[in-house]
Amino acid sequence: MILYGAAASGSVAVEAALTLLDIPFELIEGETWSSEAARARVGTQNAMRQVPTLLLPNGETLTESAAILVHLADAHPAAGLAPRLDDPMRGQFLRWMFFVSSAIYSLHWIKPDVGRIGAPPSARDDVVNAVHERIAFCWQAMDAQIQPAPYLLGGRLGVLDLYVAVVSRFGPWRERFYAEAPNMARAIRLVDDDRRLQELWARRF
Template structure:
């Protein structure tokens, strides 16, 4: 048992949003790289099985040994466990409902689609259908960004004038295909927010190192 958090993650993955939150919080943690998509190094991806039988990152292990999976759940938990960092509207805050709404939306409507996009054979065995499935999936991701953008009223950040883990989550997921330029077109209101998070002096070097 250890007195610090253990994060199973990977450079360039959705787990980077959790790393960013931990960086802002200043909480000590141990990072175990688990590249679950690397077919040439399956042992790396298998490392996360100790914490997540789904073989997916991120997975956060608490000092007592309890594991938390699912990126949105981890980010919400961190914001609540470290309220002094002010990374989310807490229960009772008027912005709390929309915070929970959009954290869940990014997770369920957008991020979950990468399970299909990254390996179309998971749903379509015939390789002849893979290109079409990938294209339709990417279009759905872009459409969902547009739907979210039409429903939010950002300030400096998505929920207003305070950075939250929602901004970190969107910042990372919007880097995935169909990539940032498409995101900027579909979500012009949120575009300024993610650019601001890109340039946050507390995270600028971090983004370069962990997302490239």
């Protein structure tokens, strides 16, 4: 597999899943938000010029972090990184994976260039603050509906835990996440402390 990714980005969740699955992969750095060269590099595989972008051994390209994580978990069911199709928790798993993707992670696309939503550059601070408030509200809403035991969906670490562990490091950052989502915070601290991921977290964050 070939993964186009970048440090401190959503692609780190994919790196974490591949690490837990013990799947070797080639990492091509693509910090697309700050480098035209990286945008061009990633653009050869993903017209949106975004990371993560994953090239499978059969030549297929996968984009969108949530989709990649669900695919990896489903392709390796023995690892237990996601509820199986007949598991009663499957619906909630999909619900929260795509909630994080659409309600939280997607908002970060606004921050590098507030003109993307029609705001003038002079309004950037106000827009970013509003984005962070909305993200904090979404973490709070999710936290009110999840009861970790001890991970987000039960007794095993899964790709939802990895996804939240990565996205919660973005603005408004972990301190606010801990304050707004104390239930989930307990689970995410377990993910942070997982010995299999220590080297990855230190290197990519």
